[in-house]
Amino acid sequence: MRDLDKALADIVAIRSQIAAGTAFRGYGPATMAATGAVALLTAILEFWLLGDATSEPLGFFFGWFIAAALSGLIIGIEMRARSRRHHSGLADAMIHQAVEQFLPAGVAGVLLAVVMWKFAGETLWLLPGLWQILVSLGIFASVRSLPRTVALAGAWYFISGFAVVVLASQTHTLSPWTMGLPFVIGQSVMAGILYFASGDHDVED
Numbered sequence: 001m002r003d004l005d006k007a008l009a010d011i012v013a014i015r016s017q018i019a020a021g022t023a024f025r026g027y028g029p030a031t032m033a034a035t036g037a038v039a040l041l042t043a044i045l046e047f048w049l050l051g052d053a054t055s056e057p058l059g060f061f062f063g064w065f066i067a068a069a070l071s072g073l074i075i076g077i078e079m080r081a082r083s084r085r086h087h088s089g090l091a092d093a094m095i096h097q098a099v100e101q102f103l104p105a106g107v108a109g110v111l112l113a114v115v116m117w118k119f120a121g122e123t124l125w126l127l128p129g130l131w132q133i134l135v136s137l138g139i140f141a142s143v144r145s146l147p148r149t150v151a152l153a154g155a156w157y158f159i160s161g162f163a164v165v166v167l168a169s170q171t172h173t174l175s176p177w178t179m180g181l182p183f184v185i186g187q188s189v190m191a192g193i194l195y196f197a198s199g200d201h202d203v204e205d
Helices: 003-022 030-050 057-119 121-145 149-168 175-197
Strands: none
Touching: 030 057, 030 175, 057 121, 057 149, 121 149, 121 175, 149 175
16 A cells, blocks of 8 residues: 555656646636736726725725736636646646746735735835736746746836836825736736747747
């Protein structure tokens, strides 16, 4: 029985090593573009419905949490379908690896929002920029299994995050556009990269 358990553990380890060295093809350009559209729609709706977002931070951030959850659901559904199609028996290992790479940034974003809301409400104006910086770190963490050019999208979010912090520091206000526009551009860049990437020779070994 011990030998069987060891053999199964070895198989799992081998599959994980193979997955780590394989280009992940679970992200589709159309889905990335769709998440950009979700960001744009959220910004427009909040601009129309909230008026002064700074005076209604709960509504502001609730809207973006819904947008993030919807985008994650869209990406997750396509990731599973594309992985089954492109990676066959390695699909589960590839999905696990992709989620593992981005998960720390996602969890940090949620916890940061909760802590700032609970203990430092006067600093909530920082959150849109900090979220963009965390997204950039998640993208950089995923570069080794995606086309190397996705680093351009990571760089965009990194720069836009700090730019949003600097702009918001002048007024300490929340704006749907400081969230919406950077994500529309960033997700569009990701969609373009995934569409034009040539695959094997554009992914690190």
